[in-house]
Amino acid sequence: MNSLLEQFKYDIKDKKVAVLGIGISNIPLIKYLVNLEVDVTAFDKNTEENLAEALGELSGMPVKYSFGSDYLSGLKGFDLIFRTPGMRPDLPELTEAVNHGAELTSEMEVFLKLCPAQVFAVTGSDGKTTTTTLIYKILSAEGYNCWLGGNIGTPLLSKIDQVQPSDKVILELSSFQLMTIKQSPAVSVITNISPNHLDVHLSLQEYIEAKKNIFLFQKTGNKLVLNFDNDITRDFALEARGEAVYFSRTANLEKGVALKNDKIIVKNHEQETELVDINDIIIPGVHNIENYMAAAAATIEYVKPETIRRVATTFTGVEHRIELVRELNGIKFYNSSIDSSPSRTIAALSTFKNKVILLAGGKDKGIPYEPLGQIIADKVKCLLLIGATAPRIEEAYNNYVHQTDIDSEVKIIHCDTYEEIVTKAYNEAVPGDCVILSPASTSFDMFKNFEQRGNVFKELVNRLE
Known part of the structure; x- marks a missing residue:
């Protein structure tokens, strides 16, 4: 039994809950909360007419709604507020609600707190979807029962009752999801960092600090995978709570995942294990070599080298990526x-x-x-x-x-x-x-x-x- 989950279900029944955003990712969350007999109000800046398709999926459910340009004006009095990714947590309406006693959270934050399985998570400016997918493919090919979520796959809080301790959960996490997270996954990967999403983040530094939450709350025995070739991520090892492991296309690492004679290898000082010839990787591009290196660094303790090789020589890529x-x-x-x-x-x-x-x-x-x-x-x-x-x-x-x-x-x-x-x-x-x-x-x-x-x-x- 997942005692944390059972306690969550017991506690939330007495709360007045707001879900901000009635998009694809939040509909499963709303349905899950309704099934727990929670008092739910869904908020969205769109009009009821523009949300007709989404609202059709919630038809007949006891959900209250707030629509339109001033949709956040009625947040006072709620106990728990689920923020949608992309919504800044310091919006005046959210700050006021928190000052009046509301707890601000998100679907992903709650899932990370309650998940009984080991979580692998990936963030970065580029390559995170492919790297997340590769980790999922590699662990699945080894025989683990895997769940794919975060920015891709299914919103997992609605599936948490099915997740077993022996499973593996693989998440792609954006800077928006990470901004307020206070619990880091057991295995965290940062592919790289470059300026991005500065239309939402106030500065590059805020964007970087959000990314760092993927590892700042790790524990001893956890793992952080970093890109040695990226000037920003390289120094994150100094702040790691668990073991920091590098991957690099260019450096002669003492330990980590590196390139040697067109082969991706795992190095542990004098010991080397060959994983795959880069010429055998089906999906093209130098960046995909790096994605495989990151995925290998994250999974090598859990799979056989030939499993990584088999995925590399059969996986044809992710939709919308070359x-x-x-x-x-x-x-x-x-x-x-x-x-x-x-x-x-x-x-x-x-x-x-x-x-x-x-x-x-x-x-x-x-x-x-x-x-x-x-x-x-x-x-x-x-x-x-x-x-x-x-x-x-x-x-x-x-x-x-x-x-x-x-x-x-x-x-x-x-x-x-x-x-x-x-x-x-x-x-x-x-x-x-x-x-x-x-x-x-x-x-x-x-x-x-x-x-x-x-x-x-x-x-x-x-x-x-």
């Missing part, structure tokens, strides 16, 4: 809609040997675009731009060419719709070309999320004749 959509008349179309920052686009473009046709642009989230200049000059033959960041991306390229005085002639085309950008990309391509959607920007100007953006792109590509 995903081959189709080949038409000798032209390959790739969907990498997940690339919502310049660093992700740089990593994606670096996987291609020849120059590509790049589709980029979207919502501006306040991060630097200057680093895109060089990769566009080096790796792009035609640049098709859309959205608010289009002029910033073009400016980054033009400034780089002007400052370096290099001979670069990238054709730049501005578009207004995705139908236009896909059609024009196809018209510009010749047999042997690769066309890749790698926006370097968020999707929220035109789409609900990067998945919808990628699916629209794939649908349009599959219509081409």
Whole structure:
């Protein structure tokens, strides 16, 4: 019996509970709380009409609602408030509610407190979804019963009654989820850190501090996996409560996961164990080598080396991450809609040997675009731009060419719709070309999320004749 869970169920029945956000991730939470006979009020800034589909799933349940622009005005008097990821915990309405006695939490915070199984969690600016998926695949291939959650998979609090102590739980955690967490997983992985989400975080330092919560509450015997090649994450080892383990593509580590003669190896001083030849990894790109190294460092004590090798040589990748959509008349179309920052686009473009046709642009989230200049000059033959960041991306390229005085002639085309950008990309391509959607920007100007953006792109590509 999970005594912590049983106590939670007993205590929450007497509480007045608010759930902020009626999106996909919170609907299972609302249903779970209702099944526990909790007094639940759901809050959302959208109108009732715009939430018709979500509300349909809650039809007939005894849930109260608050909609519209002032939806947070009625938070006084609640005992427990579930904050949705992406909502700052210091909003005036939340601060006032806490000052009046409310406890502010989230679905993920409660799950971490109550979970009876060992938790592996991954965060980082880039690569966290693939690394999380790899850890899940590796542990599953070894025979463990695994649960995948956080930013991907199913919201797990609604499934917690089914989680057993012998299971493994693998989570992808964003900076938004980590901002207020006070309990760290047993095995924590930070893939890398670069400026990101500065449209929500007040500063880069706040973003970094949020990421650090993934390990700051660990205990002796826990593990922290860090990227030695990243200037920010390298020094986190000094603050580790448990064992800090590095992975590195470039350094000759005494201990950790490293590269040697194109082989990923585990090193423990003089002892070396070969895991996989990087040329046998199916998913392309240097960044995916790093993702495998991080996943190997997290799982090596729990699996046989051949299990990691088997996953590396069979796993074809995660949707929306340099995903081959189709080949038409000798032209390959790739969907990498997940690339919502310049660093992700740089990593994606670096996987291609020849120059590509790049589709980029979207919502501006306040991060630097200057680093895109060089990769566009080096790796792009035609640049098709859309959205608010289009002029910033073009400016980054033009400034780089002007400052370096290099001979670069990238054709730049501005578009207004995705139908236009896909059609024009196809018209510009010749047999042997690769066309890749790698926006370097968020999707929220035109789409609900990067998945919808990628699916629209794939649908349009599959219509081409």
